[in-house]
Structure formats: structure tokens, C-alpha cells
Amino acid sequence: MNLLFKITTIFLIFLGAFSLFVSPSKTNDICPEDKTLEQCYQELNNRMKELERQAKETTENLSVERYNQLTLNERIAYTERKIQESEIEIRRIEIEIETKNVEIRMMERDIEETQNKIASVQQEAQKLKASISKRLSISYKYSFMNPLELLVQAQDFDHLLRKMKYLIDTRRSDRELLADMNNKGIVLDAEERVLGRSKLDLEKARIDVEDKKTDLFNERQNLAAQKNEQSRLLALSEQREASYQEQLDKIEAAQNQVTQQISAIIRQMYERGEIAVDRAVKRGEIIGFQGYTGFTYGSHLHLEVYNSNGARVNPFSLGYFTGGSLWTTVRSASYHQPLDGGVLTQTYHSVHPAIDLQSQTHGDQTGDKYYGHEIRCLGMVRRAGYYNTRGTGAPIRAITNGYVSKVYTDVCGGKYVVLKHDDGGSSLYLHLK
Numbered sequence: 001m002n003l004l005f006k007i008t009t010i011f012l013i014f015l016g017a018f019s020l021f022v023s024p025s026k027t028n029d030i031c032p033e034d035k036t037l038e039q040c041y042q043e044l045n046n047r048m049k050e051l052e053r054q055a056k057e058t059t060e061n062l063s064v065e066r067y068n069q070l071t072l073n074e075r076i077a078y079t080e081r082k083i084q085e086s087e088i089e090i091r092r093i094e095i096e097i098e099t100k101n102v103e104i105r106m107m108e109r110d111i112e113e114t115q116n117k118i119a120s121v122q123q124e125a126q127k128l129k130a131s132i133s134k135r136l137s138i139s140y141k142y143s144f145m146n147p148l149e150l151l152v153q154a155q156d157f158d159h160l161l162r163k164m165k166y167l168i169d170t171r172r173s174d175r176e177l178l179a180d181m182n183n184k185g186i187v188l189d190a191e192e193r194v195l196g197r198s199k200l201d202l203e204k205a206r207i208d209v210e211d212k213k214t215d216l217f218n219e220r221q222n223l224a225a226q227k228n229e230q231s232r233l234l235a236l237s238e239q240r241e242a243s244y245q246e247q248l249d250k251i252e253a254a255q256n257q258v259t260q261q262i263s264a265i266i267r268q269m270y271e272r273g274e275i276a277v278d279r280a281v282k283r284g285e286i287i288g289f290q291g292y293t294g295f296t297y298g299s300h301l302h303l304e305v306y307n308s309n310g311a312r313v314n315p316f317s318l319g320y321f322t323g324g325s326l327w328t329t330v331r332s333a334s335y336h337q338p339l340d341g342g343v344l345t346q347t348y349h350s351v352h353p354a355i356d357l358q359s360q361t362h363g364d365q366t367g368d369k370y371y372g373h374e375i376r377c378l379g380m381v382r383r384a385g386y387y388n389t390r391g392t393g394a395p396i397r398a399i400t401n402g403y404v405s406k407v408y409t410d411v412c413g414g415k416y417v418v419l420k421h422d423d424g425g426s427s428l429y430l431h432l433k
Contacts, residue, residue, distance in 0.1 A: 031265060037268060044265065048258050048259070055251045055255065058248045072230050072237065075230050076230045076231060079223050080227065083227065086219055087220065089216055096209050104203060107195060111196065114188055114191050118185065118189065121184045122185070125182075125185070262286065278405070282398065283399065283400045284397050284398065286396065287417050288429055288433070289396055290339060290358070290393060290394040290431075291393075292372070293414045293415045294415070294431055295380060295382055295412040296414065297382065298358075298387040298390075299364070299389050299392040300356050301338060301356065301358070301431060302431050303338055303354055303356075303399075303429060303430075304428040305399075306426045307424075307425050315355055316348065316355075338427075340397070341359045341361025342394070343357065343358060369387060369389060371384070372384060372387050377413075392433060400427075402419045402420050404420075405420040406418035410430075414432075417432060
């Protein structure tokens, strides 16, 4: 009983494992049974074209938003500079206003001092006039007296002469003092008028500066409003950018999924031998997968390019690639390279008129090695040993538009595809899986 139970359990486990092994693959899920692989391939290609159109449109929208943000950032920076300049000018004007106020206060003090001087002169003049008036009354009194009366009132003749001389000198001095007082009054009046005009000019200048300060305050407020509006527009643009970036990420994720589906279908077509000769392909379409068939020291793609005259040329001279030295990364974003994630392991030169590439991102990246038996082919010998498998299974793409002119296995066992270019040239992809 126990033996039968164990046998039954082992059988069920084996059956389950077998059912998992033979269960429909993802490729079958991608391509329904009522369609051929070629039909599914075309539908996926159409889907990829639509995604590329959406990606291009979204990328353009992203570029527009980023350009707008650049412009808005420049405007905001310019507005901030203008605001700072306005604030500096306002501070300068405030200092100028305070300077005008100080000058006006000094001018008021000078006017007050001048007015005090005028008042003092006027008081002196009043006193002088009173003294002169008193002396004039005495002189007037003596003017009606005859010489005998004057002589009688005088103590002696000498006293009379001194008195007469005093009156004459006093009258002359009084006239001079009055004239001097009058001149001082005229000068002080003129000085007061000049100071008054200067004060008025300063007050007008202060009003003008204050008006300018008000204008600058208004300008700063307008600039601040502009900056707020620009910041608002920038925030909206950044929101749109984030939305477009999210859309682009989703599109790229869908593109990656479609690419994996196309790769799976192409792989199945390749394995079935359904990549037919004369099949038209576009640049970037998968035409095979990296491998290590034939005379090779490890997994890689060997690429040769020929011009319309059939002469082998340096692939880098045709603009398909960037770089040219060993281990230079080949551009992949625009499918200007034949191998996804490929790097150069050997470049073009006179002894090796081709380039070798190995994928660093796709295919087998486990670091495993395979055992290669000794190969003798065309007078060459490859010794038996363990060789690198890195990149095996990575998609190989057409470097330009054309059609498959040959799918072949060479005398050394290497599988290759020859692509005839629309411009008359051709390219050979060797060591395919």
C-alpha cells in the first residue's frame, strides 16, 4: 500500500512537471492560434508604430513644456533682479530724501538765523533812530537860537565850539550808521529771499524724489505680481511636464512590452526558419539573435558592411554608429546599432575588416560559460575550451532599411544573415544563435 502510494505520488509530480513544461508559452498567448506568426508580427509592428507616434508627440509636448519652463525661469530670474534693483533704488532714494530733509532743516536754521539777524538790525536801527531823533530835536532847538544866545548858554567860547563840533560829527555819524543799517537790512533781506527760494527748491526736489519713490514702490508691486503669475505658470507647466513624463513612461513601458512580444515572435520565427529570404525589413527590426555558432571564441556578433560596389567598408564611416575604439558604447536609442546594449569587443582595422559586438544588457547575463570543441576550418584551428556566453540571445537588428537576401550556415557552422540595403550596399551578421 505504501509502495503504491509512493509510486502514485511520484507519477503525479512527474505529470505536473510535464504539464508545466508543455504548457502554452507566452508566445502562444501573444499570437492566437487563428493567426500566423507573420500576421501577429505585423500587428505588433503596427502597434509599435502607433506607440512611436504617441511617444514622439508626448516627447514634443515635454520639450515644449521644458522650453516654456526655461523661458519662465529666465523671466522669473529677470523679474527678481528687477525687484532687487528696485529695492536698492528705493533705499537709495530714501537716503536721498533724508538728505533733502537734513538740508531743509539746515536751511530753515539758516533762515531763522538770518531772520534773527534782521530783527536784531531792525532793533538797532530803531534805537539808533530814537537816539538820532533826540539829537535832531536838540539840533532843531539850537537852529532857532541866535549866536548871542548860544554864546550866553555856553560856558565859554571854547565850549561852544566843542558843542557845535559834536553836533556836526554826531549828525554825520548818524547818517553813516543809518546808511550802514540800511545796507545790512538790504543784504539780510536778500539773503533771506535766497534762502527762502533755496528752501522751496529743496522742498520741491524732496517732493519729486518722494514721487519717484512712490513710482518705484508701484513698480516693485507690479514686478512682484508678475513674478507670482510667472511662478503660477511655471507650476502649471511643471504639472503638465510631470503628466507628460508619466504618459511617456507608460508609453515606453508599453513599447518594451511590445518589443518583448516582437522579440518572442521573431525568435520563434527564427527557430522555425520562417525568416524568409527576400523578406523586407525596416531599420531596427530584429533579424536574429546573438550567439556563438561557427568559428568563434565566445558569444558575440560579427558585423561586416559592404558598399554598393561590393567593397568592404568601415561601418563607422557610414554614420550608423558613434565611437570607434574598443569598448566604446554603441548608441541604441535610435537603433543605429545592430545589437541591443552592445559594446565593441573588436573594432575595424586592416587585419580585422569588421566589428565585433557583445550585448551587456540583453540576453544571457549570468556569466556562464560553454564548452567549445576544437574546430578546424579554412586552415584555422580553434582549441577546445570554455568560452563566454554573455549576451547570447540578445536581439540583433537591421542597421538600415532593406531586405533579407540570405539566411545561411557557413562551412565552419556559423549561422548568418545577409541584409541587402535599399541604397545598394549590404551587411552581414555572423555567429547568430
